[in-house]
Amino acid sequence: MLTIGKLGTSAGVKVPTIRYYEQIGLLPEAERSAGNQRLYSRKALERLAFIRHARDLGFTLEAIRDLLSLSDKPDQSCAAADAIAKAQLLEVESRLARLTALKAELERMVEQCAGGCIADCRVIEVLGDHSLCATDHRHGAHETAA
Amino acid sequence: MLTIGKLGTSAGVKVPTIRYYEQIGLLPEAERSAGNQRLYSRKALERLAFIRHARDLGFTLEAIRDLLSLSDKPDQSCAAADAIAKAQLLEVESRLARLTALKAELERMVEQCAGGCIADCRVIEVLGDHSLCATDHRHGAHETAA
DNA sequence: CTAATGTCTCTAGCAACTATAGCTTCAAGA
């Protein structure tokens, strides 16, 4: 059995984050030692590694919750898991498209800056006037995860 | 003079967001009508449009605060503004790189899923085992803005 | 045995809003 610290190091997750996952029900309540400290099995480590990996891939905790409950039912169709992954892929693709446009706009902005004073600064000017932009980066989906 | 609603529509910013910007000092306190309602000038509209545009380009409110205070000093060098824009460009580029890796991994995952049952699902399997991944998307910078 | 480290709970904070409740003000129609 692992203490919370060992578990965290093994899975690459910080200790308070593990407690947080338990608190929101993403991890089951851990067993406790005589002195009330959390103890974790190999299985718990696997589950946490799963969460960690899915987070790294940008899945929300809600999506991970669903994926975990699916992975607990090995006999069911994987259509649902597939759908979640596909949705995440779409998310990532749309963010990618948006970021690509942003990058182009920022590059344009930075290139045009001749380095004079603020009054002549293209950075400030472009920010103040969207019509100076080449691409349509308006009202984009603002994101939360990587 | 514009009411807060008109201002919001003109700038493409929601009314509560405008009040929030005022609250955190990004917008100056608005003038008030006899009945205590906020009233905005053309200048206020420009300032809000600037903020909106910068947000669309992914600048944080902190960065925008700096850019705004710079834009109020037209005689100074634009080096600082330039630096902020360049930092933002770097940010966007690093997010882009990360997202590109994520996309590849998600595509692999989704492609490999044969559509059977959970026990055979590549999506679940790959999530459970990082070593099945092609790229290094581990411990990436998790972001907040677009 | 003691000191250092690890763990415990609880609360509050971060960004950047969004939503709700319960009130007042305003503009337009009857």
Next chain:
DNA sequence: TCTTGAAGCTATAGTTGCTAGAGACATTAG
């Protein structure tokens, strides 16, 4: 003029995914 409905006001709490701190207890190395 009255009334109704939209728009405005304040204040507070919620969102996501953690992170940081306080103050107390547990464990372990020397």
